[in-house]
Amino acid sequence: MEFWEEEIETMPREQLEAMQLDLIRKKVAEMYEVSEFFRGRMQSVGLTPEDIQSFEDFRKIPFMTKSDLRDNYPDGLFVRPYDELVRIHVSSGTTGRPTVVGYTRTDVDNWSNSLARGMTSLGMSSKDFVQNSHGYGLFTGGLGIHYGSELVGATVLPISTGNTSRQIQLLQDLPVSVLVGTPSYLFHIADVCDQTGVSIQKDTKLRRAIAGGEPWSESMRQKFQQRTGVKVFNCYGASEFYGPMFLECEAQDGLHVWADLCYMEILDDEGNPVPDGERGQIVVTMLKKEAFPLIRYKIGDISSLEWTRCSCGRTHPRLMRISGRSDDMLVVRGVNVFPSQIESVIGEFPELSPFYRITLTNPNYMDEMIVEVEFTEESLKEDTAQVNQFTRKVSSRLKDILNIKADVRLVLPGTLERFEGKAKHVVDNRNYD
Numbered sequence: 458m459e460f461w462e463e464e465i466e467t468m469p470r471e472q473l474e475a476m477q478l479d480l481i482r483k484k485v486a487e488m489y490e491v492s493e494f495f496r497g498r499m500q501s502v503g504l505t506p507e508d509i510q511s512f513e514d515f516r517k518i519p520f521m522t523k524s525d526l527r528d529n530y531p532d533g534l535f536v537r538p539y540d541e542l543v544r545i546h547v548s549s550g551t552t553g554r555p556t557v558v559g560y561t562r563t564d565v566d567n568w569s570n571s572l573a574r575g576m577t578s579l580g581m582s583s584k585d586f587v588q589n590s591h592g593y594g595l596f597t598g599g600l601g602i603h604y605g606s607e608l609v610g611a612t613v614l615p616i617s618t619g620n621t622s623r624q625i626q627l628l629q630d631l632p633v634s635v636l637v638g639t640p641s642y643l644f645h646i647a648d649v650c651d652q653t654g655v656s657i658q659k660d661t662k663l664r665r666a667i668a669g670g671e672p673w674s675e676s677m678r679q680k681f682q683q684r685t686g687v688k689v690f691n692c693y694g695a696s697e698f699y700g701p702m703f704l705e706c707e708a709q710d711g712l713h714v715w716a717d718l719c720y721m722e723i724l725d726d727e728g729n730p731v732p733d734g735e736r737g738q739i740v741v742t743m744l745k746k747e748a749f750p751l752i753r754y755k756i757g758d759i760s761s762l763e764w765t766r767c768s769c770g771r772t773h774p775r776l777m778r779i780s781g782r783s784d785d786m787l788v789v790r791g792v793n794v795f796p797s798q799i800e801s802v803i804g805e806f807p808e809l810s811p812f813y814r815i816t817l818t819n820p821n822y823m824d825e826m827i828v829e830v831e832f833t834e835e836s837l838k839e840d841t842a843q844v845n846q847f848t849r850k851v852s853s854r855l856k857d858i859l860n861i862k863a864d865v866r867l868v869l870p871g872t873l874e875r876f877e878g879k880a881k882h883v884v885d886n887r888n889y890d
Contacts, residue, residue: 460577462570466773467772470772477744481742502517521752526697544565567718571703578771587612589602592617628663640681640880672800680804692704695756698746702719707769711763711776714775723736725737734763792859799815799863805854810870814828814873814882824887830868
């Protein structure tokens, strides 16, 4: 197993946590001095930097949330002037005002280094050729992956999103060994390959892929890997952090969260830390971020951390698969429903593709949930009785998991809309007027 920075990546937990606490105390002191926003937050609960002597003390600092970022649009949370910045990224703003993130040169270097560590851990090197199908521009995915790939010495094809036929042509014509994109777009590329008679295993040199930008289930990953022969590694991050930051290693057993760059808490609904391995809300503190620091940022994702040494030899905590988001929870007839629950059920059935759509309506003010899912090409059924029987089977399984009934509608391959970036799975047509 190769390492990018072996001494840091294999440091014992006790040393990592001592390093984290030291970095936290320095960052809190710095932010108290330079950030009016952060100083006000600490003063609101009667804290000074000298009060932060332990992780328990640190947890007394109020959370940052997405609303804080939007309320301070565009640059109210920057703590460095523009003449010290080398880049700006802007989020899509699909849930409100966009988030504007600034980067110093050190920020860009730390971001690239985080990805270089992860890419090395999954087996990438200067021998690789990366086809980067993430969007370039304001979105962080394209440039983040680009800089990390270049840092490990890989050749990068900055193809960006879209023009799927050209993507496939270049996969065949060039020695592409790593493909990067959203999970839904990777599946779309595989579908088009099948439709046009292109075998990823025989007609390309593709052997690895990195998937990020949206959650997907483990069963979906297994389907893709078995179908294409390509091993897929999950990526996690957000523009607020830097962008995509943390990757799985060759073991595919959680994403390595570099403890010298990020202090990650997993908390229950009351804000208390949960034991290692238990699920809760992710709270992030960026330890070395200069232009746009994050202190106890509650991102809304739900997962768990494992601190046991990974089989690859790395000792930093591993973030396990994201199981949902606190802010994408749907309340249907008083029941909490996460799209990830529905996706996991779909993944249990080899007859179903990963493309689905959830539509919520409320005729006569009674919530109804419609789940449309595509059959795969191989499992199309002409017999109506078979289709009805299978539909009932999927409906029953969903009810077991969700505790409410969903109207399942199985549709032909290619029926549902494809997305080149993040997939949009939920359409809420409920009207309460």
